[in-house]
Structures are given as C-alpha cells and as structure tokens.
Amino acid sequence: MLKRVFALCCIIPLLVFCAVQANAAGKEQRDWRSQNVYYLIVDRFNNGDNSNDININTKNDLRFQGGDFQGIIDRLDYIKDLGFTAILLNPIFDNDSKGYAGDRITDFYKPDEHYGSLKKFQQLVKEAHKKHIKVIIQFKTNQVSPEHPWVKDTTKSEWLKGKTKDGLVEVNQTNPAVKQYFMKMGKWWVQKTGIDGYYLSDVEDAPINFWKDFNSAVKSVDKDFYLLGDVHSDNANMIKNYEQAGFDGFYDRPQNQPLRKAFSDIDQSATALLDIVKKNKHTYNSSTVNAVYFDNPYATRFTRDMVNANKYPGTRWKLALTYFYTQPEIPVIYYGSEIAVDGGNAPENRKMMNFRADKDLMDYMTQISEIRAKNQALVSGSLIPIYNKEGMTVYKREYKGDINIVAINNTSATHAVSLDVSEFDGDKELHGLLEGGIIRADQGKYKLVLERESSEIYRVVDKTGINFGFIAILVMVWVLFFAFIFAAKRKAKKNK
Template structure:
C-alpha cells in the first residue's frame, strides 16, 4: 500500500482522536466540593519502613507508636485511588514528644516526627499522590503544644499561653498547654510555619481542629496568609461546639470546609438501625442552605479519631454492619456535602472512645465493602450534580427516602430503602420531567415515565441513583454521520488506489 493510502487510512482515527483531545481540553477544574476525603492516622495506617520503628511497642497500642509512616501511605496510594478517594487527610505530622503517636503532643513545628519519616518522604508522598490526581492535607495544630515543649520552660514565652490548659474528653488533649492566638508573636509564628510547609512540601491543604478555641480574627489572617501562597489551598476545620451560625462565621473567615458537626448525630441515628426517618437530615440541609455561604463545601462524616466508631452504633443496635454501612455510605456519597471517610471504614472497624477506635489498619479483610465504596465513589466523581447540585426531597417515610440533585441541566434521583420491606414510590412527572426515563447508575435499574409518573421500586435495604435522560431510541443523526465517515473513507481509498495504479501500472499489490 502506498504512503498516501496509509495517510487516508489514518484520517478517521485522527478525526476521532481530535474529538477526544478537545474533550480533554475542556476538562473542568476540580473544586473542593468534588473531593472525596479519606482521613487517616499516620501511625496506625501502614508501616512501610522498619528503620524508623524505634520506640514502637506492638504490645501496647494504647500508649505507644505502632509503626505507621509516610512510606507506608505511599505504598497504599493505589489502594486508596481504587476506592475512589481523591484527597488524603493526615493526622498531625510534626515532631512529637515521647509516645505522641497521635501527633497532638507537638515538640517542634518545623520537623516531621522521625517515626513517620523525613520531610523528603512527605514531599515524595505529596508528589506520588499528585501523579495519581490525588490531593494531600495534614492537620496543622494551632491550639496547643506538647506538655514538655521548650516554650513551656521559657519565661519569655509565658504570655504565649492561656492560663488554663486544654479542656477535652480526649485524654490525648486534656490538660495540654493552650496557645493564645491573640498574642501577636504566637499568631506570627503559626502563620509563618504554615506558609513554610506549603513552600517545602507543595501540600494541598490543612485540616484545623479547635476552631472555637481561637478568635475569629486569627482565622481570617491565617486563611489570607496561606491562600496568598496558593490561591487554591484548602482549609478544613472542626469546632468542638457551636450553632450553625457559629460555624458559618468560620466559613466566612476563610475556612472553606467547616466540618458539619451538627449533622453527625442525625447522620449516625438515621442509618445505624432500620426503619428510621431521614426527615431530620432533609430539614438540616434546608437550614444549611440558608446559613452557610457555601453549604456544599461543608464536610460530612460519621466518625473520626475523637469519637466512637460508627460500627459500634450498629453492633449496639444488633444490626449487621455490612448492610448498615452500605446504606449510610450511599447517603453520604449522594448528599451535597463533602464526604469524609475515616480509615478502616472500608472494613467496618469497631471501637469505643480513643484509643480503642484507632487500631492498626488491617488490609487483609473482606473486600466487599471496599468494592462498594469504589463504585459509589466513581459515580460521585463522574456526576457533578452529586457534588455541586442542590438537593430536593421527593419522598420520605420511615426510612424510605427519595431525593433529587440538579446541576446545570443534569438531574439525578437517589432512592434509599432503609426499611424491612421492598418499597414502591410513585413520583409525579412534574417533579422531574415528563416523557423521560431514569437510568440506574448503580444497579442498572430503568424507570420510564408512564401516565405522567415514575414508579420507583427498591428492594429492602437497597439503593439506586438514577440519571434523568431522554427515552432510549435510535439516534438517526449519529448513525448517518458514522455511515458518512465510512463512505468518505471508501472514496479516499478508491482514489488513492487508482492514482497508485496510474503511476505504476505493473504494481500488483
């Protein structure tokens, strides 16, 4: 075959390649609302480097380091990527005092804890995550230091601390020397350190605990300073207590993803047992819309290192954790706020208050729940209506919940049957659109509008998320365009062959 014939042969493929390239060029920027967060305690996740295990005592997980480190997280990045997580949130990484495996007993704000690895290994973790299109955050401690921090023995820094120690139900935190962020030197030190870590590691964000323990002005200055270094830098934060109005102030001060701690209790109550109304969740979302500047950027979670494990609620209710977790996570991934999943959720880790709730991660568990998380994670990533859209309730009764999410013309409908019976819900077409169909993205269900309504059927303790679409039929314009491409291709090949024959009448092939 001549060279020109080969060129014509490649034409259709080049056309399709150009179309895909144009599509890639239009790839939408990922916002914080689009993230799915995996929160982990560095020491308890994975031991990838035995050379930094000095002081590790496997017989005493209550008080001692267990060997988890940056290298171990790097080794499990594909594991997290496969489950659909887009952001990894680490516990504090600063150098800690003896047995400070949790990261809260800070001894030096400019060094990593040697049990976790070097700053170069932290950089490597960030770089490897970025290669996988994942982001990394760590908790930046601003409220306290370790009990033996050098500042506590320095008379010139006496006014760096509040008179009272930290008051907490968490034994790691209770009584710790509490920093006074009203002090200009303390404020400058913390802000300078925060900027330094961004410069050194290219980290994507910080999580900040104890928002309510520092004045609002501190958070305004802290936020402005770090975002001057990186305008896309993300700040998440938790407050020990406060009303919606209190939490909304932190978001207005620049803490993008305030953890919706008020939502946690109704979240846990709604799915730790069966036949429970979800009305409180719907009502709270309506309140959030009227209270927060950016309600979709709030963080939603079931548990964290300061709480009992959500699995414990299920066990206490004599329910099977596997089924409970699937329903709970399905709601978490289809509701508007940013899902934050605590490590070990994928294997239904149980546990009481810390440190019982932070065991060493077991990667040899059954993978059924992990596969489930991966499936719903992929759906949330692909459907912007789930991360950015508004939410409207369509039906709710005793655990059967149907709601819609809508964003820029795309409409999705989520149906969750947290009851003991199969359920049928009829949704009037005027709540969606008439003469369309609901295509299941999770279980491949299909519901077509009929007589001005959609009849959704969901088995007990099951779920589905549908995308509203035109009723399936033959796409005549598309089919004709395909035929046109191949007809043109045939003409190109024919004329190329004729030209080749004229130039070389003795050519036989």
C-alpha cells in the same frame, strides 16, 4: 486480514456509541466540593520503613506502632482505587513519646521521626500529586506537649496559659507573638512541601482575628489552599460566625449524630438530615464548602453503632454511603471504614490498619465514588426532597439541567414510589447507575421499586427511542465491509 477488518468493523460502532454516551454525561474540572477525602492516622496506617521504628510497641495502643510516610506512599494506589481524591493526615509535627496521634507537639517545624523525614514527606506529597490526590494535614494551634521547649523557656511564659485536663499545655492564642509564630509556620509548610490544605481543629479556642490573619497569610502563598475549620459546636449559626475569618468550609458537626442515627439501624427517618441540608443552604455563604463525616479519631466507630443495633455492618454501610456520596458536602471517610472496622473510644478506634479484604464493601465504595465523579449534579446540584416517609427517602439533585434521583429504602419491606412525569421537563427515562435498568413512564408515572435495605441512583436522560444517527453509522460500516469483501474476491479471482 479479513478477520482484522471484521473486528474493526464491529469495534468502530461501539467506540462511537461510548464516545457519545461519555460526552452526554459531561464533566467539569474537580474543585474542592468534588473531592472524596480519606482521613488516616499516619502511625496506624501502614509501616513502610523499618528504619524509623523507634521504641515502637505494637502491643500498646497508646504508643507508636510503626506507620510512616513511606507506608502511605506504598498504599497510594489502594487509596486511589477506592475513589479517594484527597488524604487527610493527623498532625505530623514532632511529638513526645506518647504522641502517636500527633496531639503532643514538641516542634512545629519538623515531622515526627517515627513518621519519617521532611524529605520523605515531600516525596509523599509529590507522589500523591502524580496520582491526582491532594494532601491535607491537621494543624493544631491550641495545645503543646509539656516537653515543648516553650514550657521551660522563661521568655515564652506569656505564650502559654497552663495545663489542660489531659496533661497538655494550653497555648495563649491572644498573644500577638504567638499569632505571628503560627502565621509564619503555617506559610512555611505550604512553601516547603506543596500541601493542598489544612484541617484546623479547635477553632473556637482562638479569637476570630487570630484566624483572619492566619488564614490570610496562608492564602497569600496559595490562593487555592483549602482551609477546613472545626468549631466544636452543634449550632450552625455559631459555626457560621467564623466565615468572616476566611475559612473555605467547616466540619459539619451538627449533621454527624443525625447522620449516624439515620443509618445505623433500620426504619429510621431521614427527616433530620434533609432539614439540615435545607438549613445549611440558608445559613452558610454559597461559596462555603463544608465537609461531613461519620466518625474520626475522637469518636467511636460508626460500625459500633450498627453492632449495638444488632445489624449487619456491610448492608448498613452501603445505605449510608449512598446518602453520604450524594449529599451536598465533601465526604470524609475515616480509615478502615472500607472494611467496616469496629471500635469504641480512643485508642480502640485507632487500631493499626490490616488491609484485609472486604471486597464487596470496597467495590461498592469504588463504584459510588465513580458515580459521584461522573455526575456533577451529585456534587454541585440543589437537593430537593421528593418523598420521605418512615425510612423510604427519594430526593433530586439538579445542576444546570442535569438531574439525578437518589432513592434509599432504609426499611424492612419492599417499597414503591411513583414520580409524576411533570417532575421533569420533556420525555425522559431514568437509568439506574448502581444496579442498572431503565425506568420509563407508564400512564404518566415513573415507578421506583426498591427492595428492603437497598438504594439506587438514577440519571434522568432524554428518552432513547430509535437512534437514526447510530443506525446510519452501522449501515455505513457494514456497506464498507461488504464492499471490501467484494473487491478482495474480485482481485483474488483475477490473480488466479
């Protein structure tokens, strides 16, 4: 009995302390800006149901290899443990025999039989939602397979424009009947499955009025539905033109190459990235929630850039992820990046996921995801550069009085940066969130020291000093404990 009381007295102060700390950090309800997205190709992720392995060929990268909806269901915990709160799937509609990636559509109203049934997809969405994971699907409206029924239907001749260079058939999105078809179909999938968003690729292929009506139709079913547009342009002003069409955000293509260049090699400046952040703030509406990415099914793997630069991918990825998870846009990670998968252009960048453990990088991804989730300033805060020179970068994220400092040393030497106490209001100290440790002001300066190719995220908090309230609680607990011991001894002596 005495042992239990002693243990309880030790635990109580700890619980009180943790509760205070958790409350101090604060947390807001997750919106789209705070999501972490995992982008995968269904056929190349995980085979969970052998019954739909129809004419698969695991030795041919251009054919179906067995991944399906059940395989994703089986790996939802894996995705969640990495810190992801949403999954983005390639187009899941029925495809011809070459359409493993979903871009050779033959029927928009049913899933591909290699992936599973509509009922199985509904189960995937339901199971994902149970784990607080949103589901987004890529939605293509500009091309169909030459085997699509429209191609042979003479009544649909005005629905199509002709063949593309890769043998697909281009859809005439200026045709009012085509627009009505996609509006109806877009609503149908939301109503039928409960998905949370569309990634609408090749936006520039359709007129703005097409997207205005399509997006409005989808939003009439679910006002919180996320519509991510992808305009194939490196010009932010051109992308911005489509804001009037009702998109919630856009793929930030202009940032992709500067992002890859900044972190694939050492001693690279982050100036281009910081300039893009500043430009985007003045270009897009404040309500626009863009997404940023390193790679996707249509580009070489980011790891290939590191290999070409003769650099170790694990270290490079960690630095890249530090920036990626602390910049203002939604981070979208392509499957396999958690184990630094290498690959050239398609189909080499679409290999079957093998789930071998690269525990160090996976743990880092989990850790930095948790840091982002617990610090609203990293999600919604302003980004203010503090120091930027030859690969050593320090910036501040601030939101409603909460401040985080991000320091990235992408150089070949140890660097120190001093921040003046005037940078913050009041007497503060910096708590390291990646490696730990506390930095206090010394002679009016906070000195940040980072070894080569390393990074740290600091939370700016009030200087701790002596916590009299916590000490009072400790004293009270121990007084009660000794009072109990005294009473127990007296009772035992009296009984004896």
